[in-house]
Amino acid sequence: MAKHFGDRLCDAVIAKKSPLIVGMDPVYSRLPEEVRKRYGSNNDIEAVIDATIEFCTRTLKIVAPYVPAVKFNIAYFERYFWEGVEAYYSLVAEADSLGLEVIGDVKRGDIGHTCTAYADAHLKDPKYKSLNIIAPDAITVNGFAGADGILPFADAASESNNGIFVWIRASNPSAARLQDAVTKEGMPFYQILAEITNEIASQPRRIGENGYSNVGMVVGGTTAENTAVMRARYPNVWFLVPGFGSQGGSAEDCVKFCKPDGTGALINSSRGIIYAYEDDKYKAQFGDNWEKCIEQATIDSCAMLKNAMQK
């Protein structure tokens, strides 16, 4: 029996001495020429998918020694229809085999029975023997429908010893008009959603040995003003923090989601790492060696977060 999801994350973050996770958002046109040219035309879906799989597999192997987890954004696979979805599941298994915790960034959300169907797809290993795949360790969930829309995912995660992260506050500019709207009672909308999520997260059966729930929250690193408040208010919760790097969240802002022992938050960088070979700084250092660029960007990002935590 695998450990509780919250405890697995503690172990992984402590072992790697970093909260950094790498977001896999592969865009074919940005993949290294060296990889693309091996497979043929970008009008051939097999060529596109094979190049994407090769790029992701090699990137996973580069980052695995440094980070506790990776996050696959399924949209970048789903755009290649069922063939892309098959590639997504094969990469989840590849990441798992490298000892990484794996998060499926699927942001699924609906009500009742539909949540259960989505949870079957994304949180449970298939019962069909012909499918040699596994579910990711956790997925992101869109909790717009409230508790009814979150509980079926939380329960499926508990059953399969996995986790979920409910999307509480987005990291994009236009989210504020909606998510920061304040109620008559003085509570911003995102906080109502956080309270609903925390009520589910705090149910004793969801809490592991280290005190963390298997129900976490996605909160953008670009919305730092209330970070310390949320960290204090939801002590049982792992935060998944997008927005570090390309999206403009600073290391100092992001690490406010971590507890003093370094656990409690996974800080995601996607484009800043997987496209590091487009960055003049790394190009000057490593030329066409895109793998070295990705490795150095991973090391540098870990160091930035470490420095920020020591401040």
Added chain:
Amino acid sequence: MAKHFGDRLCDAVIAKKSPLIVGMDPVYSRLPEEVRKRYGSNNDIEAVIDATIEFCTRTLKIVAPYVPAVKFNIAYFERYFWEGVEAYYSLVAEADSLGLEVIGDVKRGDIGHTCTAYADAHLKDPKYKSLNIIAPDAITVNGFAGADGILPFADAASESNNGIFVWIRASNPSAARLQDAVTKEGMPFYQILAEITNEIASQPRRIGENGYSNVGMVVGGTTAENTAVMRARYPNVWFLVPGFGSQGGSAEDCVKFCKPDGTGALINSSRGIIYAYEDDKYKAQFGDNWEKCIEQATIDSCAMLKNAMQK
């Protein structure tokens, strides 16, 4: 060049003289014994998918003469991994070939680039010649991230002459705590989202000949108190109304989303129609003939809505 999506819906609703649409949420264990037994064990994913495709294909042919559109809930296909996703696309094409408008109930939502990737998957015909599929005419979108999260879908829909329906108000009980929370300015949260959506929907380039936008709204039929207000406030918008039938929305409540000419709303019934053969009333009338049960339930549902509109 196909007509504008809003005009296609007008034509379809007027031709069928009904706003009823049928929601395809197939659950294997509830499929007719006659269909399931033809394919073998429920532990064999091919058998499960083949039975699901047969059931859906036959159901589409039964309902096509009566309704303007069908809605496929992708969760019920995605639960069968990439093989289910392939089945989803094949059924979208089947429904299209029957002359139906087709809505993909995918409730995708994220920010920026990720929305564009999802839109590639769900709103645009693939550019890959090896994939002989088409996109549905419209999809549902989760607009939690605000305008940034809606615009990429709206723009993709406009480019491909399709539509979107933004999920504004859910039909489940727990949605109220979140979506009906009222701001200091006296506006419930769902209305802020409706305003954001309407600003996008009302852009002149999105409006068709009949005055409807290709950006619509999903609003639950179980939340009738503000229905007439929304119909009046958003005259350019097609409403997609879940909750009729099994979820408890009455015909009288649902038709308040229609304009006097009968256009302006698509009213969805899923389980009440596709599982009509589980209903004692229809069993007594048609015995094991599940197709007759579905046909009669479709006819009855159309009649209920027609009567309600004449009140």
